Amino acid sequence: MDTQTPISGPHGGKRERTKVQNRDTILHAARHVFAELGYGATTVRDIIRATPLASGTFYNYFKSKEEVFQAIQDESALRIRPRLHEERARAETVEAFISGTFRTFFEFVLADQKSFHAMRRNTDILRVRMDTPEIIAGFEELREDIEAAIGKGVFPAMDADYLMAAIVGVAFELAERMLLRDDPNPVSTADFATALFLGGVRALPRISQPDKRC
Amino acid sequence: MDTQTPISGPHGGKRERTKVQNRDTILHAARHVFAELGYGATTVRDIIRATPLASGTFYNYFKSKEEVFQAIQDESALRIRPRLHEERARAETVEAFISGTFRTFFEFVLADQKSFHAMRRNTDILRVRMDTPEIIAGFEELREDIEAAIGKGVFPAMDADYLMAAIVGVAFELAERMLLRDDPNPVSTADFATALFLGGVRALPRISQPDKRC
């Protein structure tokens, strides 16, 4: 007995195992293809071809390339969301709230560069941003954290929705610019954003020679 | 003579006239279809079908739906760019520079709502932003205007590239939020952004009840 243990248990079953394995195979291949061709140029067939599976099998797991992409994005969002939330929940000051958010985000983006680039980049001039359920939840969590901070008296009472949008806009746009630089520096990028949100343009770090790059 | 004036001049020629007319027909149809289906779901065939022209004719004018979309975007960009530039060139203070930029932008977006929405919205959760040559030129113009303002002593010496990115990020993200509201108000939205850039979070307009909408 127990020679090659085809345990029929609900989790050790062959069915279950190949199911997660197939899903993983597809996601892995998709990550590769998206990075290679960009989101826009990628076809479902490209992903399938990068896989030993048949086309029908793909559709057992995902409805479209959008859904695959979404699954990949959600994975990233799920990794960073708790970090951001904890950072902000701990914050006793505006400084800690803002700087913690930006620093965590830019550091994550740099580490997760590949996924972030695939997310924003596309063929040529078309940029794509997919706001998956997890990402939208992240935005709403930010808004709630702002509202909580207002409640705690850390922030003045203001339009939390607009502030959330402003933070998101700056975070994504600066992240992209940061990645274009020769030596991306999440700390100094976060410092820039933090100074802006704390004191406005006049509080921005002074520099003698603006960091000029195309 | 001069019954239906088939003037053969280089500009009154029938050839020339139908050329601009066809192009216009396609652009008009495309605007309609993009607004109807969203950018992602639209196919070249959809645009052709919304037109009395044959498929081959379409390709005499545009290579792809991307190119049509780009032409539409460029049109908007060409309308707003000079306004923004003049506003900023006139600015003698940081206030005027920032507030002029945001106010002009949000007012334009509201008026041009349809085009902007087609630009950002897409099927469900996928957002598309196409940075056409004209739009990129607009970003670079903003950076140059910032650098010029630094030169004039209006701005302190800072990372103009990052500031440009921050302004762009806030402008686009707030514009989208603004359009989601029941009664979009470009002035108060611009006031919010301006206060943020002038004095940071603590300078933001106070409100008793945050404007909560999903």
Next chain:
DNA sequence: CGGAAAGTTGACGGAGCGTCACCGCATACT
């Protein structure tokens, strides 16, 4: 008026799409 050039047409081969009847293998039951 007539020849040349420019522009339009739509049918065509090629590719991606999503489906579904088929079938092999893991699972469940005796």
Next chain:
DNA sequence: AGTATGCGGTGACGCTCCGTCAACTTTCCG
């Protein structure tokens, strides 16, 4: 172990969209 059951992988199929191009129509101009 042997057998029945049905899950899920397979890939060919019908469909749509793609971009092209040879044939045709219209405009231009001498």
